[in-house]
Amino acid sequence: MDTELQRPLSFRLSRRGDRNNQRSGDIDDGGELFSSVRLPQDNPVKTVWRQGIIRLVFVAAILWMLLILIVLPFHVFSYQSLLSFFPAISKKEGKVIISKDSLGSTPKAEHRCPIPVADDPDKIIIPEGKTPDVIVKDLTYIEEEDLVNNGSHSFPLFGGNQNWQQRENSFKLKPSMKVHCGFLRNGGADMNPVDIEYVKKCRFVVASGIFDGYDVPHQPSNISTRSKKLFCFLMVVDEVSLKFIKNNVTIRKDRDKGMWVGIWRLIPLKHPPYDEPRRNGKVPKILTHRLFPEAQYSIWVDGKMELIVDPLLILERYLWRDKHTYAIAQHKHHRSIYEEADANKRRKRYARPLIDLQMMIYYYEGMEPWSLKKNTVSDVPEGAIIIREHTALNNLFNCLWFNEVNLFTPRDQLSFGYVVYRLRGLFKFFMFQNCEYYSLFVLHPHTREHSSKVEWVKNLSEFKGNGSSMKESRGGFGLWTPYPKNLDSVTLPPVVRTSKAG
Numbered sequence: 001m002d003t004e005l006q007r008p009l010s011f012r013l014s015r016r017g018d019r020n021n022q023r024s025g026d027i028d029d030g031g032e033l034f035s036s037v038r039l040p041q042d043n044p045v046k047t048v049w050r051q052g053i054i055r056l057v058f059v060a061a062i063l064w065m066l067l068i069l070i071v072l073p074f075h076v077f078s079y080q081s082l083l084s085f086f087p088a089i090s091k092k093e094g095k096v097i098i099s100k101d102s103l104g105s106t107p108k109a110e111h112r113c114p115i116p117v118a119d120d121p122d123k124i125i126i127p128e129g130k131t132p133d134v135i136v137k138d139l140t141y142i143e144e145e146d147l148v149n150n151g152s153h154s155f156p157l158f159g160g161n162q163n164w165q166q167r168e169n170s171f172k173l174k175p176s177m178k179v180h181c182g183f184l185r186n187g188g189a190d191m192n193p194v195d196i197e198y199v200k201k202c203r204f205v206v207a208s209g210i211f212d213g214y215d216v217p218h219q220p221s222n223i224s225t226r227s228k229k230l231f232c233f234l235m236v237v238d239e240v241s242l243k244f245i246k247n248n249v250t251i252r253k254d255r256d257k258g259m260w261v262g263i264w265r266l267i268p269l270k271h272p273p274y275d276e277p278r279r280n281g282k283v284p285k286i287l288t289h290r291l292f293p294e295a296q297y298s299i300w301v302d303g304k305m306e307l308i309v310d311p312l313l314i315l316e317r318y319l320w321r322d323k324h325t326y327a328i329a330q331h332k333h334h335r336s337i338y339e340e341a342d343a344n345k346r347r348k349r350y351a352r353p354l355i356d357l358q359m360m361i362y363y364y365e366g367m368e369p370w371s372l373k374k375n376t377v378s379d380v381p382e383g384a385i386i387i388r389e390h391t392a393l394n395n396l397f398n399c400l401w402f403n404e405v406n407l408f409t410p411r412d413q414l415s416f417g418y419v420v421y422r423l424r425g426l427f428k429f430f431m432f433q434n435c436e437y438y439s440l441f442v443l444h445p446h447t448r449e450h451s452s453k454v455e456w457v458k459n460l461s462e463f464k465g466n467g468s469s470m471k472e473s474r475g476g477f478g479l480w481t482p483y484p485k486n487l488d489s490v491t492l493p494p495v496v497r498t499s500k501a502g
Helices: 009-031 044-084 164-170 193-199 225-230 239-248 277-286 311-320 337-346 352-364 392-407 413-422 465-470
Strands: 088-090 095-097 138-141 176-179 204-210 231-238 259-261 264-270 297-301 305-307 326-330 381-389 430-432 441-443
Touching: 138 392, 164 392, 176 392, 193 231, 193 264, 204 277, 204 311, 225 231, 225 311, 231 239, 231 277, 239 264, 264 277, 277 392, 297 305, 297 311, 311 381, 311 430, 337 352, 337 413, 352 413, 381 392, 381 413, 392 413
Parallel strands: 138 176, 204 231, 204 297, 231 264, 326 430
Antiparallel strands: 088 095, 259 264, 297 381, 305 441, 326 381
């Protein structure tokens, strides 16, 4: 029999108690939970499990630190990109700069770049007189035509009823010309008499426009005292937008009953000339010289933008410095109108078959896709900012550009390059780089998204029957008037999609 069993029971219990006390002391000594003394009741599985937990925590900490080190550069880059979204005017340097980060380094903006504007608006020397008119010296406009009959009644058209031969003749430049240029009698877009009198005194104009209540006026910033006295800031609005602005923004009236929102003088247009708000918005944008006939210089800014550069500095930089008379930015993504047309179809900016028809006409008439062989930087502009001296040739170009918008789709970026092509290099303009364009303004979102049924049309058959109501009644007639040539054999050039933006 085992020796332990041969001893008295009281002795065996005493020995067991001593061993239990020893084990308890091992655990409590020093307050350590994981003692170096292995407990008799521990089995190997529990020990391995505890050691694995420790290793797992250690490895997780290392991985977490590595993840932080990897993500940190992207976070810094993102922060710098955010800073670059808010360029400011440096009055000391007289140019747009990018805000510096906390380390003092100036990040490179993805979409914006410095504008080499002059140091001080007060030191700008304004050219005397006007740029001489050399090619076109006398420009007049067709203001009356026969009424158009839609089957039930006759009515005048704002853009006139230009036929194909008149269109063709308008591209043949002569010293004296008379062309369609909107504003046919009783065609709409009528100004109040008080506003007609006010704009007569405006030689320098910053113009903008809001239609169908898609925006509210955004106040320009960094405007010098000299420019505030020199420029008229004119915001053209339709009746829907005027009502929307009254409900959302404080409007003050002067003693002549002119309406103001901050620096902007509101110019309401009564009787919209078109069914489509996008087409109505092209009236003040392209035909600025017709709305404000006394203006010598104008800067157009889309209604969703807040101008952040002094307009006098803009004129000096883009016109006077290198003796330009027309300046517009190149498009960020596209140089060919066929690329832009493809993007418009993908984004549902207008009926796809009608965009195709316009492009087929342009291609038939010799408009090739943009290439390095062309004498232009790009065939596609960013039309949200246009800087102009109102010379006869520039005014003619605007008329011809507007006539294309009136005749075809309201997508003006599709027709700008075409009109340049038709004038055979006689129309000179400065197309500046896109990153400067994005440094001229802060972009604000629309109050709501524009949408109309015609933008979703995929096939001409959708315009038949009940779909006939989607046809515009006062614009886009070139899309429904038979073209004098056969377009059946026309195949549009292939388009390579080079960006997600279209």
